[in-house]
Amino acid sequence: MSAVIYPTTNLTATEQLNFDRGEGVYVYDKNGKQYLEGMAGLWCTGLGYGNQELIDTISAQLSKLSFAHNFGGKTHQPVIDLADKLAGMVPVENAKVFFGHSGSDANDSHIKMLRYYFNAIGKPEKRKIITRERAYHGVTVAAGALTSLPANLAHFDAPLEALGILRTDAPHFYRGVQGDECAAEYGTRLANNLEELILREGPDTIAAFIAEPITGASGVIVPPPGYYEKIQAVLNKYDILFWADEVITGFGRTGNLFGCDTMNIQNPAMMTFAKQLSSAYIPIGASVIRGDMYEPMVEASNEVGIFGHGFTYSGHPVGCAAALKTLEIYERDGLYDNARDVGEYLQLKMSMLARFDQVGEVRGEGLLGAIELVEDRTSRTPATDLAKRVTKACQDNGLIVRNVAGNAIAVCPPLIITNEQVDELVDKLTMSLEQCL
Numbered sequence: 001m002s003a004v005i006y007p008t009t010n011l012t013a014t015e016q017l018n019f020d021r022g023e024g025v026y027v028y029d030k031n032g033k034q035y036l037e038g039m040a041g042l043w044c045t046g047l048g049y050g051n052q053e054l055i056d057t058i059s060a061q062l063s064k065l066s067f068a069h070n071f072g073g074k075t076h077q078p079v080i081d082l083a084d085k086l087a088g089m090v091p092v093e094n095a096k097v098f099f100g101h102s103g104s105d106a107n108d109s110h111i112k113m114l115r116y117y118f119n120a121i122g123k124p125e126k127r128k129i130i131t132r133e134r135a136y137h138g139v140t141v142a143a144g145a146l147t148s149l150p151a152n153l154a155h156f157d158a159p160l161e162a163l164g165i166l167r168t169d170a171p172h173f174y175r176g177v178q179g180d181e182c183a184a185e186y187g188t189r190l191a192n193n194l195e196e197l198i199l200r201e202g203p204d205t206i207a208a209f210i211a212e213p214i215t216g217a218s219g220v221i222v223p224p225p226g227y228y229e230k231i232q233a234v235l236n237k238y239d240i241l242f243w244a245d246e247v248i249t250g251f252g253r254t255g256n257l258f259g260c261d262t263m264n265i266q267n268p269a270m271m272t273f274a275k276q277l278s279s280a281y282i283p284i285g286a287s288v289i290r291g292d293m294y295e296p297m298v299e300a301s302n303e304v305g306i307f308g309h310g311f312t313y314s315g316h317p318v319g320c321a322a323a324l325k326t327l328e329i330y331e332r333d334g335l336y337d338n339a340r341d342v343g344e345y346l347q348l349k350m351s352m353l354a355r356f357d358q359v360g361e362v363r364g365e366g367l368l369g370a371i372e373l374v375e376d377r378t379s380r381t382p383a384t385d386l387a388k389r390v391t392k393a394c395q396d397n398g399l400i401v402r403n404v405a406g407n408a409i410a411v412c413p414p415l416i417i418t419n420e421q422v423d424e425l426v427d428k429l430t431m432s433l434e435q436c437l
């Protein structure tokens with residue numbers, strides 16, 4: 001075994017698959033075996049592998065300006081252009097953008113900017129953040145505290161109380177429905193539970209509510225229609241900011257430009273981006289806030305002398321150039337439309353997997369989906385061992401999927417995938433299910 005400490009891995013089972021190269025929607029191991037990359041890496045390689053235009057852009061930027069920082073008033077054109085590009089795309093009023101390296105540190109930056117903002121406007125007590133059960137928002141200390149998955153919290157002693165982290169219901173109708181309530185009644189109950197939490201804690205102490213429009217690592221949970229409208233009505237009533245974590249759902253993944261569009265989330269105050277922002281060719285993340293949040297921070301920084309937050313690689317010119325080219329390719333090559341059209345085909349093909357008795361639910365939007373495996377449909381007992389075996393069978397059959405939330409199998413192919421490749425993906429997933437049942 002090598003000296004690597006492997007991330008998000010059972011440390012007794014490392015180095016199980018060694019990738020050597022990638023091309024389009026396929027990756028190849030060191031023995032030359034081909035796999036359809038059904039997870040776009042980690043929900044991130046929107047352009048697939050080996051896009052030469054993007055590689056050339058990265059190489060050209062390395063040759064021109066391989067590094068420049070943005071401390072102390074210094075800047076460069078790629079960071080200005082990317083910030084202005086994103087500000088013109090997002091549904092955030094008068095948007096301002098802070099750059100980092102990943103979704104985790106982007107969410108950490110949001111926590112710090114929330115505190116900076118509320119301190120600047122004289123509301124230092126407004127610092128608590130509401131996350132949801134089964135949430136995933138990163139793994140750094142602060143972002144990890146926003147994450148609710150047991151494996152991500154075990155042994156790490158996340159400072160939940162110190163950070164003021166609160167939790168409300170996960171919007172998974174299949175798992176959370178009570179009795180014979182319909183989806184509308186379910187959404188109303190969750191909104192009422194949220195309001196009770198806010199009133200119990202005190203509205204004046206709560207800064208924001210964070211949510212992935214559609215979740216990823218927690219099982220690709222698609223909230224029922226009307227859920228976000230009811231949640232936002234409660235938040236607006238108590239002057240609590242809506243924070244959309246679009247690290248997975250941003251840039252076409254759900255069949256629309258943003259997950260907020262797909263789920264009818266209106267005017268978020270904050271948005272988090274990473275992953276598909278550069279198609280994962282170069283690390284970059286972005287924290288977007290409303291202009292009216294930024295303005296008080298300007299004078300507060302002047303009082304201190306600086307805005308005392310920033311990373312060495314914030315706004316790295318190569319990362320910014322890569323992101324700009326990625327967004328250009330997405331738009332020019334119609335990949336948002338492809339994600340919508342081929343996404344509809346993917347959802348149709350995956351829905352056919354419901355014929356298996358141990359597939360309790362098929363869910364998803366656009367090029368993002370999951371099947372939930374159960375022991376039987378009556379009890380809905382999670383079939384976690386089956387999910388592990390199906391994931392391994394898929395790999396043996398030349399398909400990369402991901403076992404998430406214990407008993408779900410997630411798919412999230414590159415945005416460039418075709419209908420024919422969707423057929424291959426679902427055929428291999430079907431074969432793997434049949435082999436394991």
